[in-house]
Amino acid sequence: MSAATGPLLEARGLRSGYRGSMVVDGIDLDVGEGGLVAILGRNGVGKTTLISTIMGLVRPYSGSVRLAGRELAGARPDAIARAGVGLVPQGRRVFAPLSVEENLRIAVRRGRAGRWTVERVYELLPQLAERRSHRGDQLSGGEQQMLAIGRALLGNPRLLLLDEPSDGLAPAAVRGVEQVITGLRAEGLAVLLVEQNLRVAFALADEIVVMQKGRIVHRSGTTEFRRSPDIARRFLGVA
Ligand SMILES: Nc1ncnc2c1ncn2[C@@H]1O[C@H](COP(=O)(O)OP(=O)(O)OP(=O)(O)O)[C@@H](O)[C@H]1O
Ligand SMILES: [Mg+2]
Numbered sequence: 376m377s378a379a380t381g382p383l384l385e386a387r388g389l390r391s392g393y394r395g396s397m398v399v400d401g402i403d404l405d406v407g408e409g410g411l412v413a414i415l416g417r418n419g420v421g422k423t424t425l426i427s428t429i430m431g432l433v434r435p436y437s438g439s440v441r442l443a444g445r446e447l448a449g450a451r452p453d454a455i456a457r458a459g460v461g462l463v464p465q466g467r468r469v470f471a472p473l474s475v476e477e478n479l480r481i482a483v484r485r486g487r488a489g490r491w492t493v494e495r496v497y498e499l500l501p502q503l504a505e506r507r508s509h510r511g512d513q514l515s516g517g518e519q520q521m522l523a524i525g526r527a528l529l530g531n532p533r534l535l536l537l538d539e540p541s542d543g544l545a546p547a548a549v550r551g552v553e554q555v556i557t558g559l560r561a562e563g564l565a566v567l568l569v570e571q572n573l574r575v576a577f578a579l580a581d582e583i584v585v586m587q588k589g590r591i592v593h594r595s596g597t598t599e600f601r602r603s604p605d606i607a608r609r610f611l612g613v614a
Contacts (some may be wrong), residue, residue: 381444383408383565384429384534389448391428392589398424400589402438404567405535411556411566412578415611416586422569423465426536427585428569430462431455441561442493442534457487461532465539465569467523471512475503475522477592478511483525489531500555517548528546535559538569553578573611577601585610 382405392398398421406412416422427433427439431452438487440448447455456462470478480492497504500521508516514522522541527535535554541549549572556579560566570576576597583600585593593606599605 381441382406383410383443384567385439385441386429386442387466388437388438389425389428389440391424391433391438392436393424393433397436397484398589399428400474402586402589402591404566404584405536406565406589409560409565409581411560411568411580412582413568413570413580414584414585414586415570415573415576420586421589423538423567424589426462426465426538426567426569429455429459429462430536434604442611456530457534459487459531459533461527461530461535463520463523463527463535463537463540465542467516467519469511469514469519469522469526471510473511474508475511475514478506478522479503479525479529482529487496487531489529491528496528499528500525500557502551515548516544517551520548520552522553524552528559532564534567536564536567536569539571540568541570541572549575573607 384406386402386404389399389402412420422535428435431566435448442458449557503521540552580597583597584591587610592610
């Protein structure tokens with residue numbers, strides 16, 4: 376398949392871990408242009424390590440990660456960001472002592488140029504505009520998540536990696552995150568979402584991928600997955 380017609384993200388035979396341990400153990404994964412794939416899996420199966428490997432924060436032992444046909448495996452995180460991959464990390468990781476505005480300005484300096492500007496982020500996320508002079512650690516969990524998303528958007532990604540964005544949030548804040556992701560998709564952004572909240576994954580994803588011990592043990596369309604509760608029970612331990 377040529378770069379023009381292939382998926383936006385194409386990972387093949389990806390293996391990685393820490394000091395020789397094999398945490399991601401041969402992952403093949405595609406995300407189409409404008410698509411949303413959700414990765415499910417219990418704690419410790421390697422979801423964050425997979426995301427970190429795609430972002431270049433963990434170096435792959437072997438395998439390939441292509442974005443629009445361009446090989447990224449082994450590149451540094453800043454080069455991968457400039458190629459068009461944005462990360463909203465697990466735990467949000469906003470700079471606590473810096474204001475909302477400063478958090479966003481730093482992201483502008485690090486990202487690649489494009490249509491996302493601080494003003495556009497404030498339009499998308501008006502709750503951040505209201506809090507622009509508040510410190511990162513004065514924000515609610517939901518506001519911190521919005522700030523983390525805003526920071527990632529300022530890198531003008533083609534593919535957004537979101538690692539458990541609903542984790543620890545109140546139901547209203549989870550709905551806010553869902554609405555933002557839905558809006559971004561409507562603009563054509565492709566998303567790879569790690570999520571332990573099945574309801575959120577079902578609401579957002581076209582395709583569901585289940586990881587266990589560093590491997591993909593199940594993949595299906597979201598509708599098909601929802602019709603097979605035995606799969607969720609077997610791999611995720613939920614009814
Ligand atoms: N920086 C690190 N150094 C060494 N081992 C690590 C590191 N980060 C993760 N691991 C190990 O790799 C394995 C997978 O961890 P990872 O964080 O990728 O899982 P996860 O699926 O994201 O889990 P969770 O759902 O709890 O976020 C675990 O055994 C973990 O202890
Ligand atoms: Mg994780």
